[in-house]
Structures are given as C-alpha cells and as structure tokens.
Amino acid sequence: MADTILKLSRGLVRIDTNNDFRSDEIHYQVTFTFLIIAAVASTTLQFYADPIQCIQPAQFTDGYTSFARKICWLNNTYFYPQTYTRLPMDKNERQQHTLRYYQWLPFVYLIQAFFFLLPHLIWISFYQKNGLNPGLVVEQGKKFDEKSNTGQRIAKEVERYLMCRRLAQCKKKLLLRSNIHQDSPSQSESLLPNVSFRIRYRSSYVVSLYLFIKVLYLLNIIIQVYFLNLLLSTGKYGFVRFGFDTMKYLFQSTIRERIVNLSYKHQQLFPFVTLCDFHIRELGQDHYYTIECILLINIFYEKIYFAMWIWFVVLFVISLISFVYSFCLYVPFFTRYRFIDKVIHSIHAKYPPSNPTNQITTNDHEEHGRDLLDSDKRRREFVNWLQRDGVFLLRLLYSHAGTAVVVQCVEDLIKIWVENYEDRGKLGEKLLKNEFEFSM
Structure with missing residues (x-):
C-alpha cells in the first residue's frame, strides 16, 4: 500500500528521491501530494458547488437572497450551539465565535505543502556545496552490472x-599555525578560510546536515499543528482538542453520547449550521438581519482535517523514530x-x-x-x-x-x-x- 502511494505521488510530483531515504519521502512526496490534492478539491468545491446555503426572510426577493448568501460567505459567520435559547446582543461577544478560515483554506493547504517540501529543498541545496552529489552516485549505482566498472x-x-576533506583539514591546521605566528593583522585576515572552505574541512558535514533536516521535519509538524490550532480555533476550542474529541466520538462513546457530542463538541471547529449578521441599506433607513446558514463545505473540511490530525500523529512518530535511528546509524x-x-x-x-x-x-x-x-x-x-x-x-x-x-x-x-x-x-x-x- 505504501509503495502504491509513493508511486502515485512520484507520478504527480517529479522530485529526485535518490539523495535520501524512504522515511523522508513521506514528507515531501506523500504529504505534499495529499495537501496539493486537498487544495485543488477545496477550490473546486468553492467555485463549482454551493458552499453555503442560508434561510432567507419571506419578504426577500431573488436579488436580496443572492446578496445575503454572498455577503454571508464573504463576511465570516459565527457559531453558537442550538442549545442556546437566546443569542447575545453584544457584537464583540459574537465575534469571539467567528469562523475566519473557510474562505482561505485552499491557500492554507498550499502553504502547508510548501513547508513540507522546504526541508528537502534545503537538503538538496546545501549538500551539493560540499562537493558531493549523492543523487548522481545512487543513479550510477542503479545501473550497476558486474561486468561494468560502476x-x-x-x-x-x-x-x-x-581526500578533499583530508586536504581541507590539513590546510586548516597550516592556516591556524600561520595565524599564530603572524604579526601583521592585515596578512592574518587574508589567511582566514572562507565559507566554502569551512564547509569542506568538516568530515561529518553531510551526516550533520542530514540529521539537521530530520529535526526540521519534526519542527515542521509541531509548528503546523500549532498554526492550525490558532487558525481554526473558535474560542478556546482548537485543532488539537478536535482530534481527540473526534477519536473519542468514534471509538469510546455510546450512541447517546455521540448525539450530544455531534450537536456541541464535535461541531465547534467545523459547524454545519452557523449564524450570519448583515444589514441592507434602503432609502432613509438600514435593516439589520441575523439569519442561519448551512456551511456544506465544512463537511469536507471536517473529514480532511481529521485525516490530517491522524496523519500528523503518525508522521511525527515515524519522523521521531527515523531521527533516532539515523543518529544511531551514523554517529556512534x-x-x-x-x-x-x-x-x-x-x-x-x-x-x-x-x-x-x-x-x-x-x-x-x-x-x-x-x-x-x-x-x-x-x-x-x-x-x-x-x-x-x-x-x-x-x-x-x-x-x-x-x-x-x-x-x-x-x-x-x-x-x-x-x-x-x-x-x-x-x-x-x-x-x-x-x-x-x-x-x-
């Protein structure tokens, strides 16, 4: 199954995978491809489906109905459980429950995909500065034949x-000895090694860089979870708690508890029924309305982000094990x-x-x-x-x-x-x- 997903992602995104290991491909191939597909799907749903439907007052004409639906989509709606018998009159209190994310999530998916690709871009950009191209060496190795001189x-x-490492290390020692016996500051400065030389004399440059990239993969997951927790939160309810509550809803709740959770906790982050405030200006007076809307697109977002929550947990565990395993392979x-x-x-x-x-x-x-x-x-x-x-x-x-x-x-x-x-x-x-x- 994993090989099938990797083949699909390699077909969609052409990235050289000869310069690292399978555990790294999960980040910049599988996860990157999943987020790009999610971005395309959410954009399609927003433009070619009706992402929002609202209950209109009886006196609204077709023009008013279209205006109300569009203004509620462009201006953020807000969520209160249906157990609330009366909505608060204070607008500031209503704004604390505003949903600010659903118009921007296609762009969020693209940003997330870029940051999953970024560590790999750093890896392929910096390891070549050390005079070694593992991708080309592996490409030669794949053409190995016992009769050839591969x-x-x-x-x-x-x-x-x-030996380039050894030569650079030898040069470093000679430069340091020359600097000790050097009286003229100007001559001493001219003997200092440049950045390229400092890279070349390090005998574990590639391994150190690779372990650093492993740390970046871990930090990327942590930062993205924190970012989603801020972006998707409604009040004190965020992305992290949403994942735990959904798991509890699926595996630990009775049927009665599921109904309660579905109507309150489970829909705090991606509610299906929301409220919208707007006003219409007419001659001499303004009319203020509060209507209920159904966010159909949240059905899609709820499933995507629950799958993402599970995947982030699995990916973090895999990345942590991979970092420890790589450290034990190359450092001792x-x-x-x-x-x-x-x-x-x-x-x-x-x-x-x-x-x-x-x-x-x-x-x-x-x-x-x-x-x-x-x-x-x-x-x-x-x-x-x-x-x-x-x-x-x-x-x-x-x-x-x-x-x-x-x-x-x-x-x-x-x-x-x-x-x-x-x-x-x-x-x-x-x-x-x-x-x-x-x-x-």
Whole structure:
C-alpha cells in the first residue's frame, strides 16, 4: 500500500528521491501530494458547488437572497450551539465565535505543502556545496552490472570526496599555525578560510546536515499543528482538542453520547449550521438581519482535517523514530563498524580461502588486503578512513541500489585504502604535497 502511494505521488510530483531515504519521502512526496490534492478539491468545491446555503426572510426577493448568501460567505459567520435559547446582543461577544478560515483554506493547504517540501529543498541545496552529489552516485549505482566498472567509479568518487576533506583539514591546521605566528593583522585576515572552505574541512558535514533536516521535519509538524490550532480555533476550542474529541466520538462513546457530542463538541471547529449578521441599506433607513446558514463545505473540511490530525500523529512518530535511528546509524562508531564488517564478510564469501583467485587488492598488497578480512584493528582503521559521510553514502547506495553494488564498491575502496592511505607516513607526504590522482 505504501509503495502504491509513493508511486502515485512520484507520478504527480517529479522530485529526485535518490539523495535520501524512504522515511523522508513521506514528507515531501506523500504529504505534499495529499495537501496539493486537498487544495485543488477545496477550490473546486468553492467555485463549482454551493458552499453555503442560508434561510432567507419571506419578504426577500431573488436579488436580496443572492446578496445575503454572498455577503454571508464573504463576511465570516459565527457559531453558537442550538442549545442556546437566546443569542447575545453584544457584537464583540459574537465575534469571539467567528469562523475566519473557510474562505482561505485552499491557500492554507498550499502553504502547508510548501513547508513540507522546504526541508528537502534545503537538503538538496546545501549538500551539493560540499562537493558531493549523492543523487548522481545512487543513479550510477542503479545501473550497476558486474561486468561494468560502476563500482570502481563510485569508489573513486568516494575517495575523491574523502581526500578533499583530508586536504581541507590539513590546510586548516597550516592556516591556524600561520595565524599564530603572524604579526601583521592585515596578512592574518587574508589567511582566514572562507565559507566554502569551512564547509569542506568538516568530515561529518553531510551526516550533520542530514540529521539537521530530520529535526526540521519534526519542527515542521509541531509548528503546523500549532498554526492550525490558532487558525481554526473558535474560542478556546482548537485543532488539537478536535482530534481527540473526534477519536473519542468514534471509538469510546455510546450512541447517546455521540448525539450530544455531534450537536456541541464535535461541531465547534467545523459547524454545519452557523449564524450570519448583515444589514441592507434602503432609502432613509438600514435593516439589520441575523439569519442561519448551512456551511456544506465544512463537511469536507471536517473529514480532511481529521485525516490530517491522524496523519500528523503518525508522521511525527515515524519522523521521531527515523531521527533516532539515523543518529544511531551514523554517529556512534560501532554501528558504522558493524555495517562495514557485514559488507566485508560478504566480500569474504565471494573469495573463499580455498579459491586461488582470492584477491581483493593489487598484487603488491594482496596479503595485506586478505588480512583486512580477519584483522579487527585494520577494519577499524578502514572505517575511520571512510568517516561518517563515507558510510552514509554507502548506506544510501545500499538502500536504493542494493547489496551487490555496495559490496563491489567497498571491495574497490579496500584496494584504494591499502595501496594509498593505510600507511600514514605516505598519506602525510601526499597531504603536504597535494599529490593525488583520482582518475582511473
């Protein structure tokens, strides 16, 4: 069912989904599409149906009847339960029960949809500033073929990204040392790194940005619930309480209690029967009227916002679990090590000891490469070399392209690491001289 909804939303809204995970697509694909459909449906009902019908005095002509219906739709109506025997005479007291939302809800749906899309726009705007495009890497991974060199190309891309981080970190240390020994303030200021450089030397930039986007998804839900609680409220009754009362109405009430709730609590937020005050100017005098109206469109809004209330609760729980799960996957070392260790065991399964073709490195480093399968210390050093961003990219590739391409990619990364970066002395010389060759 979830896959069907995702396919429908992807067909309606063309957004690249290769650069994050399924839990994120629920925000900017499923929820975004639902709100756009709600906006179109509510606009259609307002313009092509009769959203409001009012009881007219007997002396009203057709012109007066049309005027009264339109003025009651444009000016906000207000709600009092039918249990009230007499309406208050004070206009200010009546205004406290005014419904101010029903004309503007199509625009509210569009604003809500934009804010569900906004975190994804921030994500795709900022991760590219770090010199890495996960979407393109995943797109390459989906075209993986054992006969092609796709795994090698992705491995070289990961290597290029990781070593750009190392070069930037080395440059940062050299700049800081130069600033300490610098006497001239003007020369010191010229050596300060710019914004792009500050981004590039952070080894966990992509992971930190991704977790920040996860927090934005959570904050977006909380802020939207608070906003709807203010917009839809009539008096002290708001969106949050409406959801709880509706759940109670559906699952916990007896038939008698349902009738009471339907006539009072259940209709405080989206009442079907409202009141409208207006006056008509005639020669020499003004005539004031208070009439009852039926807001047919509130039947639609009531169902939509109850479904939205349930969806927001489910989405908040999913987003919270997703944030905690993502934090545990990428921040602690042992979870990153466990993932790479699992992939290395898959490589070991490809090359059993009895197989004479057991090679995961070049000939000069064949023994060291095989030792990596059995040496816990060297595996830890390899995971440290990948850093959090490297493991994030491999997990993203695993989620979208499958296991085979990740196994091949890690196998090639092991070769690269053993040949060029395991010896820290050689790595230090390359960092100082900036002697790197990333092309195959």
